[in-house]
Amino acid sequence: xxxxxxxxxxxxxxxxxxxxxxxxxxxxxxxxxxxxxxxxxxxxxxxxxxxxxxxxxxxxxxxxxxxxxxxxxxxxxxxxxxxxxxxxxxxxxxxxxxxxxxxxxxxxxxxxxxxxxxxxxxxxxxxxxxxxxxxxxxxxxxxxxxxxxxxxxxxxxxxxxxxxxxxxxxxxxxxxxxxxxxxxxx
Amino acid sequence: xxxxxxxxxxxxxxxxxxxxxxxxxxxxxxxxxxxxxxxxxxxxxxxxxxxxxxxxxxxxxxxxxxxxxxxxxxxxxxxxxxxxxxxxxxxxxxxxxxxxxxxxxxxxxxxxxxxxxxxxxxxxxxxxxxxxxxxxxxxxxxxxxxxxxxxxxxxxxxxxxxxxx
Numbered sequence: 001x002x003x004x005x006x007x008x009x010x011x012x013x014x015x016x017x018x019x020x021x022x023x024x025x026x027x028x029x030x031x032x033x034x035x036x037x038x039x040x041x042x043x044x045x046x047x048x049x050x051x052x053x054x055x056x057x058x059x060x061x062x063x064x065x066x067x068x069x070x071x072x073x074x075x076x077x078x079x080x081x082x083x084x085x086x087x088x089x090x091x092x093x094x095x096x097x098x099x100x101x102x103x104x105x106x107x108x109x110x111x112x113x114x115x116x117x118x119x120x121x122x123x124x125x126x127x128x129x130x131x132x133x134x135x136x137x138x139x140x141x142x143x144x145x146x147x148x149x150x151x152x153x154x155x156x157x158x159x160x161x162x163x164x165x166x167x168x169x170x171x172x173x174x175x176x177x178x179x180x181x182x183x184x185x186x
Numbered sequence: 187x188x189x190x191x192x193x194x195x196x197x198x199x200x201x202x203x204x205x206x207x208x209x210x211x212x213x214x215x216x217x218x219x220x221x222x223x224x225x226x227x228x229x230x231x232x233x234x235x236x237x238x239x240x241x242x243x244x245x246x247x248x249x250x251x252x253x254x255x256x257x258x259x260x261x262x263x264x265x266x267x268x269x270x271x272x273x274x275x276x277x278x279x280x281x282x283x284x285x286x287x288x289x290x291x292x293x294x295x296x297x298x299x300x301x302x303x304x305x306x307x308x309x310x311x312x313x314x315x316x317x318x319x320x321x322x323x324x325x326x327x328x329x330x331x332x333x334x335x336x337x338x339x340x341x342x343x344x345x346x347x348x349x350x351x
Contacts, residue, residue, distance in 0.1 A: 090228065105220040105228040 073126040075163045077102070077134075081114040083171040087148060087178035089114065090140040092167065094123050097132055101125060114169075122167070127158045136167050138180055154182035210310055212329055216241075216320040217308045221275065221298035224288060229273065229298055232324065237269045238348045239320040240341070243306060244276060246283045248314040250333035252291070257338040258317075259293040261345065268349055269322070275300050277311070317341065321348050 079092055089111045094102040102123035106114070114120060134154045142148030154165065164185035172179040216239075220230040231239065242258055244251035255274070262272040272295040276284040281299040288297050300306055309318060312331075319328040319341070328344050330337060 105222065105230075107220060107228045107230045107233060109233060110230070 073128065073158075075125050075127050075132075075158060075165060076121055077123045077125075077136075078164065078166045079104075079114065079120045079122050079169070080118075080166055081111075081169045084111075084115045084169065084178075086143050086171050086176060087138075087169055088141040088145075089138065089169065091138075092122055093137040093139075095135040095137075096125060096127070119166075127163075129158050129160065131155065131157050134165065134182065136180070136182060138167075138169065142178060143176055148178070150178070150180050152180040152182050154184070156184055210329075211318065211326040214326055216318070216324055216326045219305045219308060221300055221305060223299075224285060224297040229296060231273070231320075234271050234273075235324050236322055237271045238265075238322060238345055240270070240272045240345065241309070241318040241320065242272065242274045243300075243309065243311045243314065243316040243318075244274060245314055246276075246278050246287050251315045252287070253335075254315055254317075254333040254337070255291055255293050258341070259291075259295055261338070261341060262295040265345060265349065270345060270349060272296075273298055275305055277301075277303055277306050277314075319344055319348065322351065 077094060079089075081087075081089065089106050091103065091105045093100065093104075104120075104122050110120065132155070134156065135151055136153075137149065137151045139147075139149045152167070156163070156165065166183045166185060168181045168183060170179045170181065171177075216231060218230065218232045220228055223229045231241070240258070240261075242254075244255065258272060258274075262270065266272075274293070274295055274297040276297055277300050278284050279301055281301060284297060284299065298305075309316065315333050317328075317330040317333075317337075318326055319330075321327045327348060330340070
């Protein structure tokens with residue numbers, strides 16, 4: 001008897017569980033749709049956030065390039081010599097926008113290195129973007145060991161990115177005189 | 187007894203303070219410079235790396251400098267061939283006066299002209315003469331301010347010790 005009662009209880013419980021199942025199944029599509037919507041919304045949020053981050057990153061990069069990154073405002077000035085038969089280099093003085101920024105005395109060894117193909121970075125500056133004037137004054141011994149002092153001027157425009165300027169001393173064989181040329185490296 | 191101790195302490199502290207004041211550059215890398223010399227050539231300190239270098243700041247109006255220079259010249263001629271160099275840095279505004287004094291004293295070491303006083307400022311020269319001794323590695327090892335008879339023995343000992351390193 002007791003056994004029968006137990007079977008009935010188990011059967012009843014099973015029925016009750018079976019009855020409750022369809023009710024649960026009918027609620028699942030709504031929850032799924034809701035969570036899918038939520039997920040889509042979240043995805044959109046993430047995408048817009050990503051876009052904002054990218055925009056911010058681009059703005060920061062441009063700002064860094066224009067203002068913060070020192071290499072970008074850098075201008076380097078190099079001295080080179082070719083042949084040097086008509087000129088013995090003593091010193092180079094540089095003025096940028098009327099202000100003296102470098103005055104370098106060359107020893108015999110240093111001048112010798114330049115003659116052997118060396119290039120000397122005489123000055124490095126951080127300049128704002130825009131137009132600038134460079135005046136280079138070269139002193140030394142010219143033809144017939146005479147005191148020689150020559151200037152060369154370059155008006156250059158500083159854009160974004162590092163700039164390199166070469167002060168080149170060459171011999172002008174026809175005139176038997178040295179020549180001083182300022183070139184911008186591309 | 188107490189007063190004697192106090193005095194000894196005071197003297198010691200004055201000496202300690204003066205030696206500290208004069209050794210601000212000691213142990214530091216010697217600031218590099220290039221100047222025009224009495225021979226007409228430009229000279230740069232860093233080109234003497236590997237040698238023991240004495241830099242002597244002097245002026246024509248300085249009596250002890252006149253006293254010291256012939257003694258320094260002796261040191262220079264004696265140790266030059268074993269890696270010792272002496273650079274005399276004259277701080278006069280007019281280098282012709284310095285040239286006249288070099289010729290008068292007959293010194294053979296190179297004299298450089300620092301009319302603009304840039305190098306003197308670099309070496310914090312606030313007395314005359316000032317003698318700086320730089321080791322083979324290019325570091326300032328000794329700084330002497332002023333000159334009194336007997337200093338040349340100190341220079342000799344220090345230069346010899348550095349040459350042996």
